Amino acid sequence: MISQPALIDEYYQMLLEKNSHYEGIFFVGVRTTGVFCRPTCPAKKPKKENCEFFKTAQEAVLASYRPCKRCQPLHTPTTLSADVRKLVEAIEADPERKWRDRDFEELSISANTARRQFLKTFGMTFLEYARARRLGIAFNHIRNGKPLIETQLDSGFESSNGFRDAFTRIMGNVPRSSGDIRLLTATWIETKLGPMMAIADDEVLYLLEFVDRRGLENEILTMRKKLNVAIVPGTNKLLQQLTTELAAYFEGTSMTFQTPLSTEIGTPFQKVVWEQLRQIPVGETRSYKELAIQLGKPTAARAVAQANGANQIALLIPCHRVINTDGQFGGYGGGLQRKAWLLELEGQ
Template identity: 40%
Template sequence: MKVTDPADIQRCYQALVARSPEHVGAFYAAVKTTGIFCLPTCRARKPKAENVDFFSDIKEPLALGFRPCKVCRPTENAPDVPPQVARAVALVREQPKRRIQDAELRELGISPELVRRWFQKHHGFSFQSYQRMLRINLATTELNEGRSTTDVALDSGYESLSGFAYTYKKMTGNVPSQGARQLVLHRFASPLGPMFVCASENGICLLEFTDRRMLETEFRDLQRLFKARILAGENAHTREAEVQIAEYFEGKRQQFSVTLDAPGSDFQRSVWTALRAMKFGEVTHYADLAARLGAPNSVRAVAGANGANRIAIIIPCHRIIGKDGSLTGYGGGLARKEWLLAHEGRHGGRPATA
């Protein structure tokens, strides 16, 4: 969102001039005369106040066509999870069945208010809701493994079966039972900004940057297609995806082996399979991809399937460019697309002529 209040604009400009590290992540400075946007700490020469706009998130300047600064590299240095939030999340992961109260966080030097604000901003729910989701996720797994509802309820910290059943149904839409489905959603950092990975018990069904414009629509579609609620949490598939994506960004991985569970039509899946079969760093265009599939007259359908892809990087739709060599659109933003293609070129990719 663009900063419009005159007092806030003045504060942002003063922080930009002072190269204030405390404001990294609080705003991005977009210079109208150069078409470049920066972090508050950028070492580049500062613009005049009348030549800069300020935005509260990275999505807006990218969407408006501003290019990331090559000095401070805002897309690569997007703010990570604050240390206090990371510590709070680590506590929950270590003991997912135990309720961590605000008083305990304060004793550990963690501000409950900071943690609460961060969760509301980045997830739209509270830290306490996050804990409940993890407990319900774990409860579903244990029910599907054959444990009784009573044992699972008591072991999850509920004093009564009715209280557990009420919370379970409120969060999942179903009564506690064996065979229930769920989708888990985990947020993690990447050099191009934070990402969401979502998985069923069978594999990854979504991998997107958290500022993806169509993200809410994709979440709704997945819940409809899987007939399951999305809850915060992790499983073996989300953890493996996070590891492999980190290896990709480090230049150590060119192929992905994590299991996918991507719902789509037979034609969509054939397009996604063709994308995954492309060589690392190779680029192509819709007409060529349609020809590879033996459907040269289905260019528009190929484009639609490419746009319907919910699994970024692993299904490499960023490798599709215009027939004239232009970058064309990308759900994660053109700046990220350019970065990904350059990254693959630096690490052994041999781009084909589109």
């Protein structure tokens, strides 16, 4: 059980705010109900004097608390509602299906609920998400030599204009021939510290960030424009490999990643800094100043810090291993509590 007064004050405030940056950092036991919850639990908040805080769910269970039925603290944290998760699973079970309002009745979900919750979670309605998934499959067919008109019809579009308009509206790029199409796949990966978004093609990883990172939408938009690519929901072998490696990392059973990374994004200086970050051994840290000296630019600590902050591939390019010269954590796009948790995990 956590007993430091400062931590208790901090965690209680984060509980009131339902701060997602603290997912996996602590669990709260409520004496009056006998249940324990995660920081983002939607239930009514208890009084501070009725709370006990724990570092792990196991500690809370051993203290005789039972898991909350609303936030399910024994499961991997997610911001997906039960309805959204059910619908995503339905799409993956049959990604080429054309959905109609009556199809939602089979899942006991209203069409309005699906539209509203998908818009809140993914920035697009359920039908747009499902269409984007179908289009992603269609464009893979085109890249493999299938005629554009045939793929268009297979995707349920009677006119080429409708096919192009649908793609432009969702992904911001227009296919004209198989040579014009460059497609990246985006997937949602659940972790102990909250969900992450990963974007990759069949060869390399372009982005891995916690989904609540501030400015993530702008990062993705900038990347899409810079690389002139379309991004669709789905998965591929590389993303499946990454998911497996992340699971092992968060369990502490493996600290190495074999997933190949893109070298397209970033300025020449940023790329040099990011490569230097990858040389920091697990369980160790470096200061911005130390990195600048290693790069032969002892006065460039501020520039190193900026390059560190511009990294879009969390964990695999371990920017969380960089701290201030005075030993303070400095910044981290995923939140300082996550940074502390990651460093403790790697230190173990």
